[in-house]
Amino acid sequence: QVQMVESGGGSVESGGSLRLSCVASGFPFSDYCVGWFRQAPEQRREGVATIDSDGSDSYADFVEGRFTISRDNANNILYLQMNNLKPEDTAKYSCSADVHCRGGYYYAPYLGYHGQGTQVTVSS
Numbered sequence: 001q002v003q004m005v006e007s008g009g010g011s012v013e014s015g016g017s018l019r020l021s022c023v024a025s026g027f028p029f030s031d032y033c034v035g036w037f038r039q040a041p042e043q044r045r046e047g048v049a050t051i052d053s054d055g056s057d058s059y060a061d062f063v064e065g066r067f068t069i070s071r072d073n074a075n076n077i078l079y080l081q082m083n084n085l086k087p088e089d090t091a092k093y094s095c096s097a098d099v100h101c102r103g104g105y106y107y108a109p110y111l112g113y114h115g116q117g118t119q120v121t122v123s124s
Contacts (some may be wrong), residue, residue, distance in 0.1 A: 002026035002113050004095050004097035009118030016085050016122070022078040022095030022115055030073035035108035036080045038091035038120075047108035049080065050101045056106035062088075069118070085122045092117040 008020040020036070028105040037105030049069040051057045057069050078095050098111035 004067060004113055004115035006095055006115045006118040007025060009120045011121040012085055014087055014122055014124050017083045018120060020080040020093055020118060024076045029056045029076040032097045032099060034071060034078045034097045036095055037108040038093045042093040045109035047105040049105050050108050060105045087122050087124045090120060090122050092119050103117055
């Protein structure tokens with residue numbers, strides 16, 4: 001049974017940092033593309049970043065160098081380090097996974113496996 005469980009969300013002030021984690025099980029994590037997407041209230045899901053099995057990564061333009069995606073294949077954990085957070089980053093962040101990245105960050109919401117998400121709230 002595939003499971004992806006996110007943690008690390010919370011409430012921070014503008015300019016603050018958070019590190020999101022996603023613990024995965026039930027599939028060969030090291031062989032899969034994994035990523036993060038987010039969804040704000042009444043907004044569509046949008047891809048944030050992906051990292052492929054070979055370590056190649058892809059980021060949405062709005063990241064602007066503030067976020068870093070990484071993976072720990074030994075422990076089946078995906079991370080998203082988020083620095084210099086802005087109020088517009090407020091959303092529920094979810095991790096996802098699939099055999100292929102399908103072209104990069106844009107497809108993070110469309111990968112086959114998803115977690116339930118963790119809320120990130122950034123106040124001004």
